[in-house]
Amino acid sequence: MLVIVCPHCGPRNSDEFTYQGERKPRPEVSTTDAAEWRRYLYMKANQGGWATERWFHGSGCRRFLMLERHMSTNEIRSVSQVGETK
């Protein structure tokens, strides 16, 4: 169980959050094709090292947050609200 320091609520157990993982920009719907859309839906880079992923603090402030988390150590080096620069 990780600790996520929510910018609104402070340090909380990760079971208060929903993991949404790596998110890609949504393709332009008017011009997208099936292949591009499915890359958006299903294909994740799943790389080692630092990754940026989205979590939803559903049992707290209900904010969607962006985390930078290290895939090997689980270290979290930043948490910010979606759309806000750190």
Place this chain on the structure above:
Amino acid sequence: MSGFRTPPQAGEVIDRSRTVDFEWDRQSYRGYEGDTIASALTAQGEMVFSRSFKYHRPRGVLTATYHDPNLMVQVGDDPNVRAGHRRIEPGMVVEPQNVWPTLDFDVKASNRLVGRFLSPGFYYKTFMSPRPLWPAYQKVLARFAAGGRVGPERRTERYDHRHAHPDVLVVGGGPAGMAAAIAAAESGASVILVEEEPYLGGHLRYGTAADREVCDELISRVRSIADLEVMTDSVVAGRYDHNWVAVVQRDVSGVSERLVKARVKTLVVAVGTLERPYVFKGNDLPGVMLSTAVRRLITLYGTSPGERAVVLTANPSGDAAVADLERVGVAIEAVLDARSGVTVLEAGGTGAVTSVLDSRGNRHDADLLVTATGWTSPTLLLNMAGDRPRYEPTSARFIPTDLPDDVLATGGIVGDGSVDELVAHGTATGTEAGRRALTLKATWQRLAPAGRSMDPPPQDPLDVPSLSHDPHPEMFRSSTHGFVDYSEDVSSKDLIAAAKEGYDSLELAKRYTTAGMGPVQGKVEAVNALAVHGEATGASLLETATTTWRPPYAPVRLGTLAGRRYEPVRHSPMQPWHETHGAKPLAAGQWIRPEHYGDPAEEVRAVRKGVGIIDVSPIGKIDLRGGDVPKLLEFVYVNKWSKLSIGKVRYGVMCGEDGVILDDGVTGRLAENHYMMSTTSGGAGTVWNWLDEWLQTSFPNWDVRVTAVTDGYASINVAGPRSRELVGRLTDIDLSPDAFPYMEVRTGTVADVADCFVWRIGFTGELSYEVHIPAGHGLEVWGALLDVGADLGVRPFGVEAQRILRLEKGHLIVGQDTDGLSQGFGMGVDWAIKLDKADFAGKPELVWQGEHGQYPHLVAIQTSEPELVPPEACQIIDPDGTIRGRITSSRLSPTLGRSICLGQVDADLDRPSQLLTIKLPNGTTTPARVMEHHAHFDPEGGRARG
């Protein structure tokens, strides 16, 4: 009979004024309060406590601790109790395990006679063929398997969970651990100190008088600090990410065990060392034990395990054991000082030690052989924190290396020293642990601007002094062979044979021989196994990586993991009425709802013929306000919403970005910028999150406020041809068909309760009004409807009747008639999907599905046999057995007097009157046909619109 009770000892933890009578192996025994099962029995001369796993060899005390592989006993209904740790209680019934028929005469011990044939892999090799005989082998072999028994009766003991948030958690209540806990607490940190034994003190407890003086002083300081919580008889089972630490606490009154889930800012590991057994011929005979076992038994429990001893010593602990034995009058037959090169070749005797042969060829008569041949660092918690301890040959043990910032180690696991040095190291470590914890706390508070802010502690990192490592001879195996793993009966010969057979990787050899896989999980035997394996493969301990240690450190009961049952449930405001009127409760997610009030078929008939009311409070309700609500509705629903005028209600379907149907429901416009969305009961949370997700991540500038108000309203659906008459008696809203047509919404007063909203919709297919009342008034409006409608024959109906009513109408339930692969088209809502909208969630998938998709169709189905209701999930098959679909909903319709179904079928079968074959659970098939409309009843929908 060689053990005896000694005169009172200065540091003993038993109370000789209180005797405790208990039973062992069907005979009565007497011990003192504070005795372990093992110490009480040893004091009365018992030497054999168990039979070994494979060869059924008699086994006695080895370590006299929780981790003693030979001291697993049955206590009452509890198997695998550790007799070196569990205290005796009056009336306790203790039995040996793994014996048949008795401990003294064990027929399975005949395995011992053929022991040299039970090589590693013996069972695999011998019983592999002929394969068909395996079940017969298994039955016999099962009788030989180790372990106690668990009765079939329901257990009555209780367990609990607790969350804790200490700044510092110290594992181990020896001198360094206590000092660390005190120092951390004095630096301002909140501290939990966890000790495996029922008392603090660690090895000081069985040390010198001076040791006990330090011990007592440390304990009184620990006890005097308010913000230092002590958990004795408790064990840290594991350390997980971000210092999530699981503590099994056994000293809590009222519960058998409690699992403490501690979020720790700094973890201090002060677990000391475990003494290592020595491998030689006869090393598992009862009477062969470790120096710390002897010292514990004598000093803590006033029990001598023998009368004539030989001591093999390579360190001060062995020397101390000699002194302890002499003090209580045990004859020391020989002291073999390994530091001068002498060692033990063999312990002789059958059933117990009678003689010892040393490497100089001298044979000594003895009933006790004490070994002090080295220390093992129980680094499990450090390994779990990512540390890879390094083997140091000069001190013959593993030393921690690079610890993460939030984990510190102190005491014997780090190095050696005088008691003062250990205390000083613990103090420095505790101070640094407190500083790091408070620094982290300050960082967290700074990151959460809403919280209180706190300045970080000003000190710089403290340089914790290092502890030296006393030189120690590397002693693992003598020139003879003996047992390496007592739990699994693995000998040094077995490990060497495994290496010869090609299992030269330690990980493979471990699995092949099962060394380290017994109840002690390698804590006692791992280093010897490494050494012997290294001997056989020519690799040194340094080159042979240590085994990965996984939680738990000690076994954890399933009851402890389960804890107390705590599942919140949700009730509607009308629950008191349901409970007093015979409602059969139905668990629907977190909600408890009335399934029916006795006769669902009669409830259906009441709705079709007169009027019924159903509590639909769990329906999700989401209040939407703002100028951009239509944009949001356009985006999340597949249909069009921009032209919904005030007072109108529309049905909508939502799909995920993968085009799969997410939820459905109606949304009404109450005012210019005010909408009310309804969702399915189970989908209320999902849809709420879904709206917030899009607004926050993609449309942050839209003017929409989302408020979940499911619990804010009690909801009652009044359904049936006489519903207008009933609701009309209680409301100021004009219900005439022209003033309040189908699929519209009105706000007003119902039964004198203001601020209600009512929508006219028809899930049941009847004229119906869904009344949403401020929740606090739900119960009174429910009662009022029943009172004023008595002459109309109003009756409550439950979820079951509603399901029948909607199935008669062919209305789908998302998640029942659709599944995780059901995209928008094919499920009967094709009419709602508007691909000419510029964008909406899931649109590209629906475009693709419309053009290319081979998708199932939802159809209404009726069986040829009207009485036969095929259970839900029955398959629809071709004559050759190919699966072509399945029944998703089925009921007996009281209205039509026949069986009705919804089902998903392949697209080519979606033709009116298409014949289908349904396979029933008993293997037979029954014919059925596809209906023209989804609605089995009133397909034109005239009843709801009237």
